[in-house]
Amino acid sequence: TAPGNESLTCPGCGLVSYCSQRHLEEDEDDHEDICDALKGVVELLGTKRAHDKAYLLGPDQWREFRLGVVNLCSKQLGRPLMPWETEVCLYPPHCATCHKFCTATERCLECHSISWCSSQHKPKQHSEHCRQLTLMRQILQRKVHVIKAPQLNDVPAEMYALFSEGGDLVTFSLLTEIATSPLTILQQLPNSESASVHIIGPEPHFEANNLSKWEIFLFNLLPSVSTLTLNFVGPEIGPLPPRKINKNGR
Ligand SMILES: [Zn+2]
Ligand SMILES: [Zn+2]
Numbered sequence: 001t002a003p004g005n006e007s008l009t010c011p012g013c014g015l016v017s018y019c020s021q022r023h024l025e026e027d028e029d030d031h032e033d034i035c036d037a038l039k040g041v042v043e044l045l046g047t048k049r050a051h052d053k054a055y056l057l058g059p060d061q062w063r064e065f066r067l068g069v070v071n072l073c074s075k076q077l078g079r080p081l082m083p084w085e086t087e088v089c090l091y092p093p094h095c096a097t098c099h100k101f102c103t104a105t106e107r108c109l110e111c112h113s114i115s116w117c118s119s120q121h122k123p124k125q126h127s128e129h130c131r132q133l134t135l136m137r138q139i140l141q142r143k144v145h146v147i148k149a150p151q152l153n154d155v156p157a158e159m160y161a162l163f164s165e166g167g168d169l170v171t172f173s174l175l176t177e178i179a180t181s182p183l184t185i186l187q188q189l190p191n192s193e194s195a196s197v198h199i200i201g202p203e204p205h206f207e208a209n210n211l212s213k214w215e216i217f218l219f220n221l222l223p224s225v226s227t228l229t230l231n232f233v234g235p236e237i238g239p240l241p242p243r244k245i246n247k248n249g250r
């Protein structure tokens with residue numbers, strides 16, 4: 001996106017910006033549906049942009065308002081929104097304080113995630129949120145997404161124990177993210193020759209995002225297990241190809 005470059009904001013919905021005419025055209029097919037739906041919302045609400053009525057709403061109402069836009073768009077299209085469509089509805093360019101639409105504004109130079117329409121609207125309490133957003137940004141910008149599997153001989157009582165020799169916050173967060181699901185079920189598993197786990201309602205971005213994390217943690221911590229069967233049950237992840245994970249012949 002190119003904040004401040006009004007000429008490359010989508011002329012239909014006015015919510016999505018592009019760095020170049022070429023990228024605007026490339027996105028046209030993907031953007032068309034949500035753009036039409038947002039135009040419908042604008043007609044329904046009688047405003048210039050879909051989120052204009054959210055001006056000065058409190059944080060909870062602002063959140064509800066945006067979810068309302070998601071629902072209205074979904075109704076217009078007669079289908080659930082795709083992830084990128086939901087993002088357009090949930091994160092329009094806006095002032096963090098009054099929610100007024102704004103692109104050519106000041107923004108936080110730490111997290112680059114929030115902006116404000118005028119210096120009076122610069123948020124006063126942003127530091128904790130900023131720290132988390134900055135970390136998220138660092139994680140997304142990280143070039144190497146593979147982190148070395150920790151060598152585990154025992155269940156760590158604390159996640160911090162996974163760091164034998166130092167570690168930065170980004171690595172720590174990534175480790176926490178991958179270790180949470182397997183370590184949650186670890187205590188329930190018998191240390192017998194075979195184990196079968198049913199994961200009900202797995203999220204594509206959480207339990208099912210990285211199958212080898214199950215292998216790394218469970219095989220490492222349950223030395224007697226030679227066969228581990230993971231069953232992901234639920235419509236959320238769509239069809240997953242059956243996949244064998246093996247380590248040291250297991
Ligand atoms: Zn549009
Ligand atoms: Zn671009």
Ligand SMILES: [Zn+2]
Binds near residue numbers: 096099100
């Ligand atoms: Zn404002």
Ligand SMILES: [Zn+2]
Binds near residue numbers: 108113126131133
């Ligand atoms: Zn910030």
